[in-house]
Amino acid sequence: MLPQHDRRNSREVFIGNVPMGGNNPVRLQTMTKTDTRDVQATLKQCRQALDAGADYIRISVPDVASVKAFEKIKNKLAGDGYRSPLIADIHYRHDLAIMMAGIADKLRINPANFGWPPESKKKQAKKSGKSEIPPGLLAETLAPLAEACKKHGTAIRLGGNAGSVEHTNTLTKTRSAEFLVNQAVKYLDILEELGFYDLVVSLKNSNPAETTEATRLMHQRMQQTGQHYPLHIGVTESGLGVSGRVSSALGIIPLLREGIADTIRVSLTEEPEKEIHFAQKLLDVCRQNGDNVFEATCRDNMLYIISRTSDPDTLIAEAVQGFLTLPERNAIQHITIEAPGMANQQVVKETAAQIMQQADIKEVGTRFISCPACARTSTDMEKLCRLFRKELADYPGIHIAIMGCMVNGPGEMAGADYGVIATSNDKVNVYAEGVCIKRNICGKEAISLIREILIEDDSGR
Template sequence: MDFFNYNRRPTVDVHVGDIIMGGNHPVVVQTMTSTNTRDTEASVAQCERIIASGADLIRLTTQGVREADNLGNIHRELREKGYTTPLSADIHFNPRAALVAATVAEKVRINPGNYVDKQKTFAELEYTDEEYAGEMEKIRTQFVPFLNVCKEHGTAIRIGVNHGSLSDRIMSRYGDTPEGMVESCMEYLRIAVEEGFNDIVISLKASNTLLMTKAVRLLVDHMDKEDIHFPLHLGVTEAGDGEDGRMKSAVGIGALLSDGLGDTIRVSLSEDPEAEVPVARKLVDYVTQRRGHVPVEGIHYPRFSPFSTERRETDAVWNIGGEHLPVVISNRSMIDDMTINPHFIPDYIYVGGGVPTNFPRGMKSIVDYSAWEERIDNFPLFTV
């Protein structure tokens, strides 16, 4: 990963219906229906609205065999109406439903936390190495037949790990950690690679954006070491709605996209799924437009690690840096309005070439050094 210059991470191409994920192909924007998948009419109608909003792929919850069967009806009706948007089935706890869904959908998402391992009981389990290997064989017994059905029907797979649904087995060995999320995923990836199955997309999601970004970066590091290069699906679970949900998604997804990671995204909002698509599209466009920018010669800080959350050591200047909390600076250099919202008061206001006459009393100003004047609460900005 280059933290100074935008470059997409190279991956294998994964075909999902008529679209291709990964490689040099555009980042795919997707969302998920909120209808009952057994309700064909409602699901088809919502899919039509989602397609009209600009989504490239639609995921539908498929918790049981009946839902998986009816997904075929939804798929058929959409195709009869002339829509070619790929559909993805979302599977939890039910390998039998996954086998059915793989015959009717272009993509199937399974969760390693509950695909084979028992439902979470939060019990602390002790495994010998032999017992742990036996659990891995159970995974292979269920997972390989699913891979074979997907091969037969040209169906792609997403290995989708959720921080909140790690199995008791993983929790007992790795704890509630990014490392546990990564290993939960890698167990399945290694089997897929051994079986020669490459139409795989991966996601590691959490509601905590710091944990989510750390887990994804750690996963990429593990995959690189094992020469595995599958595309990444990015998302933040339970992001919420309104401005808060959009900001939370932008922080988590945007940080990874800026690293060049991510080949498909879903912005998960507590709103109608059609509302998610424009937000995701705007986020993708904002980051990918940096492609081909003037190269930045960055300076690598020896102690920096993308997997660590330690704060970088700095010298304190006034109340900035050192042990002080981060400050908030409002940039008003391009506007005349100096009105301050009493609920969102910045620590400093950057005003560019000079302090205007309507500058609020009691606020600290930052001014370009060429226009700086020495006075209380007025600080120069030096450009190197």
């Protein structure tokens, strides 16, 4: 763990039997990517992530069948000796949240889609033409949940994402750090008024710099208001491979170094245990022990990093850490990394290039973001994303977002030039600048369509 004097003094919140915040170590967490109703598949991912060192596992609960499956998974894990807390991820459904309050150790709700009251009142509220929920109505809506969570000792994370804020029209939403902070504070205030304090807060963005900005602002605000709730840190939809890891590292390492992270989640479109492995490496480089043995020097705006690791995740964490220690990093023109022990030298090259791109210094290729996948998609997101990355890699300045479902997809991809949302049966909808241009086509057709538009745009310039 990071030395205590370097950590913010947050409130200790019990998540089942594993407390977070206070004097506790920075906790590592991940989320399953299976259909929760598939108990065996979800159990397998839970066990693998727990064996890799996860402190908490989050599981999405989109329907009543998933509530039942969650309970079975919890009991089976306990039967096998795994007592780690399980977190339920809930969108929109108040009824499911109340049910899960008695089963899960923590609920993650998104203020953007949870604050709206159940259907009939929601219609009344919308009729009034307001896109923000009036605080009185919000308190009324949250009261039963706060009561249920209090009764069962269940914590709540207010998990805000820049891509989904409390507005009815996601395409005209405000994404600023300040907006996200204000939204979170509004919910904190109401839950406190309801006598509920077992809270954790996160403000995520797919852009690492904007993630750190929003989290720092939240930290400052909580310092002023005395609301010292634990902070959950992570860059959302960072994608996969080297670029996903670099993006996560750029967003998480600064906050770990500033001591304002109480728990971290690396969000990758890969298996949960891989998220945990990389999260552990981020912690290792921040506490400067483990096997990190790198040197970083800077001359004439050139950064040279020498690493002796043979582990790709360690290399990426070290390289980002080396970059972040530079006071004038935005003036860097080139990064050279030497890692003679690395079997895959492509990772070494890509790490240098991705740091330049993800830190907004130089565009080196298409920027991809993708959701980490959860129970709400039936598509193999990793396979789909790898296909897009292979076929559409060379369009510097172009942003492509690949999302697993319609629940969060449209909002989360709103800043991208092209968006792809998995529908059912391995089909996708394709969006250009937020407008749907083709529905239910296969991945390869979507790639051809986007490529044609890119070529047309290029020749029209």
